[in-house]
Amino acid sequence: MRYDTVIVGGGLAGLTAGISLQKAGKSTAIVSTGQNALYFFSGCFDSIQEPTPEIKSLFSEAGIRVHYTPGVRLMPMGTFKESALALEDVSLFPTPQFGKKVLIINFMAYHDFFSSFLAQGLEKQGMECRIRFLNLGDLAQPELGPNQMRAVQIARKLDDVWEKVVQEVRVLLKDEDTVVLPQVFGLNDASIPERIRQGIPARVVFAGTLPPSVPGIRTQMLLKKRYEVLGGTYLLGDRVTGAHVYEDVVQNVVTKQLDRHYLEADHFILASGSFFSKGLSSNPFKIYEPLFELDMDYDPDRNTWYDPTFANHQPYLGFGVKTDAQLRPSRGGVPVKNLYVIGSILGETHPELGSGAGLAIRSALKAAQLITGQP
Ligand SMILES: Cc1cc2nc3c(=O)[nH]c(=O)nc-3n(C[C@H](O)[C@H](O)[C@H](O)COP(=O)(O)OP(=O)(O)OC[C@H]3O[C@@H](n4cnc5c(N)ncnc54)[C@H](O)[C@@H]3O)c2cc1C
Known part of the structure; x- marks a missing residue:
């Protein structure tokens, strides 16, 4: 050949x-x-400052949604790292203190998303945090077994029921200005993270999970x-x-x-x-x-x-x-x-x-x- x-x-x-x-x-x-x-x-492209027209068209022609916003991103353990070019679902902030009150959402029996560490990290920045768990089994059937609670399996389920997650979060939301969700949305549809943002009346931040990385895949x-x-x-x-x-x-x-x-x-x-x-x-x-x-x-x-x-x-x-x-x-x-x-x-x-x-x-x-x- x-x-x-x-x-x-x-x-x-x-x-x-x-x-x-x-x-x-x-x-x-x-x-x-x-x-x-x-x-x-991670969803952030290291060492690319403002992307050249060539890099921009590489992404846009492939349907990869990115934004260029020099600042810091929230890391999976609640720390922050500088970044400039990121996938659309990764938020970049001018400073680590991006909100006052934060609702962190996790899924029951999902251990690859460190909600407690995230809360500790955000509290260090002066933010007040509340953690709540959703039951994925209530949202999508058949239920995933304990060994299947991994980012990609969860993401496959959520591609169909992400609107139900939005509804649940709206019910749980009290006076928080920010909601943190695991990066398990939009595996097969890059527009879902943005649509979730539009559906929740607060700032929505997607935070990294243990690999495999859904935005990366x-x-x-x-x-x-x-x-x-x-x-x-x-x-x-x-x-x-x-x-x-x-x-x-x-x-x-x-x-x-x-x-x-x-x-x-x-x-x-x-x-x-x-x-x-x-x-x-x-x-x-x-x-x-x-x-x-x-x-x-x-x-x-x-x-x-x-x-x-x-x-x-x-x-x-x-x-x-x-x-x-x-x-x-x-x-x-x-x-x-x-x-x-x-x-x-x-x-x-x-x-x-x-x-x-x-x-x-x-x-x-x-x-x-x-x-x-x-x-
Ligand atoms: C764990 C990890 C996380 C990272 N996270 C980030 C990040 O968040 N942001 C960032 O900017 N950079 C990150 N990097 C840096 C990363 O190296 C680059 O971003 C980039 O993705 C590397 O791409 P690559 O194609 O050079 O290599 P790779 O992605 O490593 O791809 C090489 C491929 O070649 C295949 N291969 C190897 N040998 C053979 C063979 N003999 N025959 C056929 N196939 C073969 C491998 O199986 C693999 O699929 C990360 C690196 C690692 C290791």
Whole structure:
């Protein structure tokens, strides 16, 4: 099977590159093992200040609703973090004290939403909090068992009965100016969080739950849908297990399921993520990129890899595949001519491209521009 470009990894970086290339009229295939960092997404795109027109159209054409409001967001444990660009369901405030009286809503037997920690955090900011529980079984049948009370299962139910939640909250609301709800709404319909806001006569804030992240999975599904509508081939659940490189040019890649039907292309993009997604690996002696054995940018002295204070920035997160300014890697010091490396597998080796989601999107757009030759 032959494509213009084959992309290894279908997270935020791989999908952004695939969408850009398909839009430019190129044929592409994405091979992706499965879950990616979007399943753990907070809903805030790190290191993107005011989005460029290109980033804006990436989101709007995929149906991803975002807003740019520099400020702070409420974290799942009741603390606050600075952010600027977020999905529409994530509220950003000028200061952490966003209200006076807060009603926090949770669901009975749902333990992945920390309503008590949220209350403690908000009370530290001088807000008065009241927690109330809704019984999901009263709202939607059949009832979920205790092991099924996870964000995605709950969200699937709530897609159909979110209006009942609005009614219940309106009954519970006394003199509170703010209602905090778990981020379990709008899995298949990005407009639901905004419609909930319109239905409740108070400020509505959606706060994060334990993974999987409902806004993150929604974002992944919308990007994948957009990619496929543009004609891209997304090979979900497959893994690239090897590559044939001849005279510094990648000829094809081998996948577990396609066996000897190699994926051939003029260009290849490696978007396989960092340690978390197994794009990078380590053993006691080295940190390495397992697929192409690309040159790495890291300190070989193992003692420098991590900071014993867990909460500090961990140096190993900065390690990544070494590339030139055109995102082209090398093997044994020799550049690989038709391979581009994008996303979190770059670690902190390209600070000019940002970090987190900003790095994933900017590096993907850059690789697509380099491949198409379009400005
Ligand atoms: C837990 C977690 C939470 C995060 N939260 C945020 C956040 O809230 N905001 C933010 O801005 N950034 C966040 N980040 C940073 C995150 O890395 C980026 O935002 C971005 O989503 C990374 O995208 P990526 O495509 O580079 O990598 P990934 O999302 O890791 O995707 C890589 C994909 O490649 C696949 N893959 C790997 N090897 C192969 C192979 N051999 N064959 C086929 N497929 C393969 C993996 O299965 C995975 O699906 C988070 C990171 C982590 C780890």
